[in-house]
Amino acid sequence: MRALIFGDVHGNLVALEEMLQKERGEVDLLVSHGDVVNYGPWSNECVQLLDSIGCTCLRGNHEEAFLKGSYPGENAIVKAFFQHCYASFTEHDTIATYGDGVAVGDYKVQHTLNDRYIYPDTDIETLNLQQNAIIGHSHHQFSAETASGIKLFNTGSVGQNRKFINVINYIIYDTSSAELSLKALVYDVDVVIDKMKIDNYPSTCLNYYQQKKRL
Incomplete structure (x- = not known):
């Protein structure tokens, strides 16, 4: 079985569709590890798309915040994104069904x-890892292994790469061969920024995207 494992889409429909167009026909399972929502201008549409294609979706901290109706952190930029994106969010019932974790092969x-x-x-x-794990959250793609041989992979972010804002990161995992590949795609982030301008995002949010490095 081949699985496409990804996360931190963050309302970026352009990046999500780009990844799915390239990989969906080549895999048997889709797993999102959380943070489908917030930041980008298409939180509702990203939730709806993943639901429509039968993706196994897990809950991230931004789904938790959207379900509670408030962002618990102190970061002013994240608060600005939350206030803007949450105001138009309607898919609460769908994200409430997201799980906490799922086993895929040996991970x-x-x-x-x-x-x-x-x-x-x-x-x-x-981290005191007890089993192989695939995670996200930090928006940085990498792999590591403990001294005892337990493996950890971070998929990186589909929609808001912290190193290069125009790069999509994800993982392809072949459970039969045990091969796990870190993947990257370049996409046109200006489409996202243009939509943010149309949607009247606060200047602090636009500056965040515009000032990020690109590959």
């Missing part, structure tokens, strides 16, 4: 571990 897929942002330079020995 447990979930949004993150211990509510932490886990980066390429994180000492994964401190």
Whole structure:
């Protein structure tokens, strides 16, 4: 079985559709590990699309915030994104059905571990991993392995790459061969920014996207 495992779409329909167009016909299973919503201008549409194609969807911290109706953090930019995106969000019932984690082959897929942002330079020995895991949350794609041989993969972000804003990251996992591949695609992020301008995003949100590096 081949699985497409991804996450942190963050309302970016353009990036989501680009990835699905390339990979959907080549896989047997689709798994989103969370944060379909917020930031980008298409939170509703991304939720609806994944629901319509039978994707197994897990809940991230941004789904939690949308279900509660408030963002718990102190970051002013994230708060601005939340206030703008949440005002027009309607898919509460759908994201309420999202699970916490799912087993795929030899891996447990979930949004993150211990509510932490886990980066390429994180000492994964401190995570006390008990099984192979595939996560997201930090928007950085990487793989690591503990001294005892437990593997950790971060898919990176589909819709809001923190290194290069115009790059889509995800994973293809072949459970039969045990091969797990980190994937990347370049897309036109200006389409997203133009839609944000049409939707009257706050300038602080537009600046966040416009000032990011591109590949």
